[in-house]
Amino acid sequence: MKLAFIGGGVMGEAMMRGILAKGLAMPQDIIVSDVDQERLSALSQCYGIRTSANSRQGVEGSEVIVIAVKPQNLAELMPELEGRFAPGQLLLSIIAGAAIDTIAKGLGHDSVVRAMPNTPAQIGEGITVWTASSEVSQSQKEMARSILGALGREIYVPDEKYLDMATAVSGSGPAYIFLVMEALIDAAERIGLPREMAEELVLGTVLGAARLAQETGRHPMELREMVTSPGGTTAEGIFKLEEGGLRALLAGAVIAAYEKAKEVGGK
Numbered sequence: 001m002k003l004a005f006i007g008g009g010v011m012g013e014a015m016m017r018g019i020l021a022k023g024l025a026m027p028q029d030i031i032v033s034d035v036d037q038e039r040l041s042a043l044s045q046c047y048g049i050r051t052s053a054n055s056r057q058g059v060e061g062s063e064v065i066v067i068a069v070k071p072q073n074l075a076e077l078m079p080e081l082e083g084r085f086a087p088g089q090l091l092l093s094i095i096a097g098a099a100i101d102t103i104a105k106g107l108g109h110d111s112v113v114r115a116m117p118n119t120p121a122q123i124g125e126g127i128t129v130w131t132a133s134s135e136v137s138q139s140q141k142e143m144a145r146s147i148l149g150a151l152g153r154e155i156y157v158p159d160e161k162y163l164d165m166a167t168a169v170s171g172s173g174p175a176y177i178f179l180v181m182e183a184l185i186d187a188a189e190r191i192g193l194p195r196e197m198a199e200e201l202v203l204g205t206v207l208g209a210a211r212l213a214q215e216t217g218r219h220p221m222e223l224r225e226m227v228t229s230p231g232g233t234t235a236e237g238i239f240k241l242e243e244g245g246l247r248a249l250l251a252g253a254v255i256a257a258y259e260k261a262k263e264v265g266g267k
């Protein structure tokens with residue numbers, strides 16, 4: 001498969017790494033363009049892929065064009081690339097908030113897949129929600145599925161409305177969990193645990209809890225109740241979290257991120 005990447009940042013690189021690791025493309029089949037020349041040199045050195053400072057160069061001859069620039073750079077990119085796409089080419093956008101319609105109109109091409117990956121994609125442990133315009137063919141959908149599958153799990157949704165919702169939950173979600181981990185490490189140090197041990201305990205706890213939920217298939221509430229005996233230490237901690245409004249706070253965070261995703265996309 002021949003691919004062009006417009007934007008070789010964190011997510012672009014994660015996708016290239018996954019694609020190469022799965023053997024979906026050879027390094028010479030991937031061309032990346034970015035405004036940052038140093039970034040291009042680093043990517044070329046690390047992965048042996050082709051690079052170009054000109055985003056138009058990669059488009060010609062590529063089956064899939066991955067758009068991986070920040071939402072604020074999309075407006076400048078559109079006039080640069082508008083009308084440069086041939087029938088049969090697939091645009092795969094991972095830009096948060098950018099609607100299929102905006103991409104299709106702005107770039108003058110109707111075959112668009114819109115995806116929302118997340119940063120664990122860097123280690124093949126991401127979760128991606130994606131959808132496709134009606135012009136995307138079955139074989140292009142399969143191509144998109146294999147690319148996104150190289151990042152971890154992928155979930156196809158027939159309705160684009162779920163993309164902004166996923167942005168607020170799984171797209172931004174790793175940062176929420178990192179913040180929780182950071183706060184737990186600080187708290188552990190505050191009661192006297194050495195820093196290294198605090199970090200190890202928190203990481204092990206988050207990993208173990210997530211895997212337990214995954215492997216048992218049980219609802220987190222059930223798992224929480226199993227370890228919360230009345231009057232015990234966990235009950236004491238949980239009471240403080242509830243008293244401090246953890247649920248309302250998380251709901252507020254997700255709603256705010258969702259509103260922002262819609263705002264970025266002009267909805």
Ligand SMILES: NC(=O)c1ccc[n+]([C@@H]2O[C@H](COP(=O)([O-])OP(=O)(O)OC[C@H]3O[C@@H](n4cnc5c(N)ncnc54)[C@H](OP(=O)(O)O)[C@@H]3O)[C@@H](O)[C@H]2O)c1
Pocket residue numbers: 006007008009010011012033034035036039055068069070071073076077094095096097116117118119171
């Ligand atoms: N990070 C996440 O967790 C995450 C999750 C899901 C989706 N996304 C989406 O993925 C996209 C990329 O995110 P990222 O974290 O990889 O961002 P990033 O690290 O900033 O990468 C974007 C790259 O594109 C370059 N660029 C800017 N304008 C360009 C242009 N006109 N042509 C070519 N390259 C250009 C940027 O260069 P400069 O830095 O010099 O501007 C930067 O190297 C965003 O739209 C974001 O919404 C991110």
